[in-house]
Amino acid sequence: MYLFKNALKCIGRAKGRNILIGIIALVIAVSACIGLSIRQAAESAKAETLEGMSVTAKISFDRQSAMQGMRPSADGASGGTQSGAFDREQFRTLMNGGTSLTLDEYQTYAAAESVQDFYYTLTAYFDGSDELEPVSSESETESESSAGAPGGGMSPGRTKGDRMGNMATGDFTVIGYSGDNAMTAFQTGSTTIADGVVFSEGTTERQCLISEELAAYNELAVGDTVTLANPDSETETYTLTVAGIYKNTEANDLSVSMFGVGQDPANQIYLSAAALQGILDASASASETTTDAATGQETETAVGSSLSATYVFADADAYHRFEEEVRTLGLDDSYTVSSADLTAFENSLTPLNTLSTMAGWFLLVILLIGAVILIVLNIFNIRERKYEIGVLTAMGMKKGKVALQFLAEILVVTMAAILIGAGIGAVSAVPVTNALLANQVESQQSSQLQLENNFGRGGNFKGGLQTAPDNLPTGGRGGFAALGQNVSNYVTEVNSAMNLTVLLQLLGIGLLLTLAAGAVSVLFVMRYDPLKILANRD
Amino acid sequence: MEILTLQNICFSYGKVPVLKDVNYRFETGKMYCIIGRSGAGKTTLLSLLSGLAKPDGGSILYDGKDVAKLDKYAFRSKYIGVIFQSFNLLTKFTAVENVMLSMDIAGVKGKNKRQRAMELLAGVGLDEDEANRRVLKLSGGQQQRVAIARALSYDPQIILADEPTGNLDGETQKEIMDIFRSLAQQGKCVILVSHSPEVAAACDEKYELQKLSGKKEPKEKAAS
Numbered sequence: 001m002y003l004f005k006n007a008l009k010c011i012g013r014a015k016g017r018n019i020l021i022g023i024i025a026l027v028i029a030v031s032a033c034i035g036l037s038i039r040q041a042a043e044s045a046k047a048e049t050l051e052g053m054s055v056t057a058k059i060s061f062d063r064q065s066a067m068q069g070m071r072p073s074a075d076g077a078s079g080g081t082q083s084g085a086f087d088r089e090q091f092r093t094l095m096n097g098g099t100s101l102t103l104d105e106y107q108t109y110a111a112a113e114s115v116q117d118f119y120y121t122l123t124a125y126f127d128g129s130d131e132l133e134p135v136s137s138e139s140e141t142e143s144e145s146s147a148g149a150p151g152g153g154m155s156p157g158r159t160k161g162d163r164m165g166n167m168a169t170g171d172f173t174v175i176g177y178s179g180d181n182a183m184t185a186f187q188t189g190s191t192t193i194a195d196g197v198v199f200s201e202g203t204t205e206r207q208c209l210i211s212e213e214l215a216a217y218n219e220l221a222v223g224d225t226v227t228l229a230n231p232d233s234e235t236e237t238y239t240l241t242v243a244g245i246y247k248n249t250e251a252n253d254l255s256v257s258m259f260g261v262g263q264d265p266a267n268q269i270y271l272s273a274a275a276l277q278g279i280l281d282a283s284a285s286a287s288e289t290t291t292d293a294a295t296g297q298e299t300e301t302a303v304g305s306s307l308s309a310t311y312v313f314a315d316a317d318a319y320h321r322f323e324e325e326v327r328t329l330g331l332d333d334s335y336t337v338s339s340a341d342l343t344a345f346e347n348s349l350t351p352l353n354t355l356s357t358m359a360g361w362f363l364l365v366i367l368l369i370g371a372v373i374l375i376v377l378n379i380f381n382i383r384e385r386k387y388e389i390g391v392l393t394a395m396g397m398k399k400g401k402v403a404l405q406f407l408a409e410i411l412v413v414t415m416a417a418i419l420i421g422a423g424i425g426a427v428s429a430v431p432v433t434n435a436l437l438a439n440q441v442e443s444q445q446s447s448q449l450q451l452e453n454n455f456g457r458g459g460n461f462k463g464g465l466q467t468a469p470d471n472l473p474t475g476g477r478g479g480f481a482a483l484g485q486n487v488s489n490y491v492t493e494v495n496s497a498m499n500l501t502v503l504l505q506l507l508g509i510g511l512l513l514t515l516a517a518g519a520v521s522v523l524f525v526m527r528y529d530p531l532k533i534l535a536n537r538d
Numbered sequence: 539m540e541i542l543t544l545q546n547i548c549f550s551y552g553k554v555p556v557l558k559d560v561n562y563r564f565e566t567g568k569m570y571c572i573i574g575r576s577g578a579g580k581t582t583l584l585s586l587l588s589g590l591a592k593p594d595g596g597s598i599l600y601d602g603k604d605v606a607k608l609d610k611y612a613f614r615s616k617y618i619g620v621i622f623q624s625f626n627l628l629t630k631f632t633a634v635e636n637v638m639l640s641m642d643i644a645g646v647k648g649k650n651k652r653q654r655a656m657e658l659l660a661g662v663g664l665d666e667d668e669a670n671r672r673v674l675k676l677s678g679g680q681q682q683r684v685a686i687a688r689a690l691s692y693d694p695q696i697i698l699a700d701e702p703t704g705n706l707d708g709e710t711q712k713e714i715m716d717i718f719r720s721l722a723q724q725g726k727c728v729i730l731v732s733h734s735p736e737v738a739a740a741c742d743e744k745y746e747l748q749k750l751s752g753k754k755e756p757k758e759k760a761a762s
Contacts, residue, residue, distance in 0.1 A: 396615020
């Protein structure tokens, strides 16, 4: 006990020296606190976002991997070719024959334990009719031309056996939702019903939702009927009843219409997947098959469709488990499981993670420099107090106790500085972190923008085509409208940075620095001989 | 009662002998003076007696027990009170804090340590104001008194003083010698190391150290 009292007395009677040590420890503490807080903020932001985030995933065909398999190896042997060159024919067959999974297959994987929810959308393209014209800024002639030669001038029909690929395009994108959960745009509120109601979940009745623009353009109201035609067979028509009129609360990017009027969000017609499937089945029954005399290739007129299935998971862990479970359930290696949510989430954390990494290095440098300064100061301190050590040991105080007293002194000074530093750090960590983060986000965005500009995409497409979900329309982002969205929604602000973990880490750092500096005291005290010290003084 | 015995004590600095076959006996209730010329090994002997150095040969017995086998820190802090020539006080502490710290190191129990320290300081002639003053603000004589009070703080049987009157004026010298005399009368064994004939004359017994031939002055001086 007297050691501690003595240590406090010594601190009080060497104020100048201890204030100097304290200031250095304070600078280290504030810097370390901010560094640790940034790292903590990054961790917390990640954990908090992941906690509240339900992850969705899709299974898609890995075309690149398939192409890789068909590429000949150096010695000419490959899994997919005999001739030593890339087997284009086999690739075409593969791509046309069924790279997309069937609904049954998707549902098999939906049975995986990790899956919380499952939904899908069917997408098909239809042409309009005289009483239903697509919303378009193009002239009537061009529109007719487009309708007359869908698929960018391709010949009508699609290759026989082509389940999804080479799908003809039309004036309207018709999306069939498996259920209310699949209508994510309505779930998130980006799309709402302006008039009427949404068709019943899973109904086979041909009730549809049309956009406000389309309704206004064709003077349609709830209860009216609209007729859609098979783009490949104009005589094959289907009549739908308008159950409701929806509006997009998010601004539509009109530039997407340059990909065709059917891609315009205003020309999207929603109905239940069961109803759309009914139409597709009817179209398949009425399909006519023709054979090209020159190539011998068979084409059919049935309306093509694409299927997009989405799996919902409670958290990221469940998503990762799903990746393993689907392999057990028999998913081929040529298919990949990917989550646009997780990717977007990881992208959103890029600036914060970069800042966190920088903070880590900064922390390391501060600690190293701090430790060196504290050790050097302590060496001077001990040498200056050599006489005191001599007197105390000559009085019979054990060297260990002298060292302990010196250790207690530096511990009290550094811990006091660290507590003050933690206080300053707690107040300043959030604004400093946010300021640094804003800087980082700005630099990230400007470099991204610069990159887009370099590629000539600096205009409306901030995120660029390459960042848009690959399997469109998803339904999750309001179909094609997702193209115009910038996926880089970075985390730009942290609310709290300092917490008990940071405080404990800070105290740990303080203790570590003190022990490093104190170890020097112990070494010096232990090697001092009181007789020599006092004799030299005499 | 014989409290301290030196048996054939030998000590050398490297190959230079300083002390050879020193045989002294010290009893309680008496004042001893170890005298000798400069370089005779007085301070070296004091270092041996105070447990700060170990003899190369022979043994020092404290109350019949070999000091070499005792805990040197316990010996210094409890059994022997040393008053160094330059006092060796903690200059940042007050006089009373120096005395109290000495009690703490010796493990003296009791709540009224401060009061006991003040009494000891009063006993050597320091008033309350002087007792609460930082050591550096005291005169040489006052510092000497603090050193004596500190040596007495844990009530050792032996009081060892190196040149206790060296830096003091005549009047103060007399007062200090009177304190030592009274301590001897209280039953302490007082050993003074000095080259002063006056100090030697004031003691009950004296031991004279002879400078050994071949002893090199500078080395002995450096160590003392």
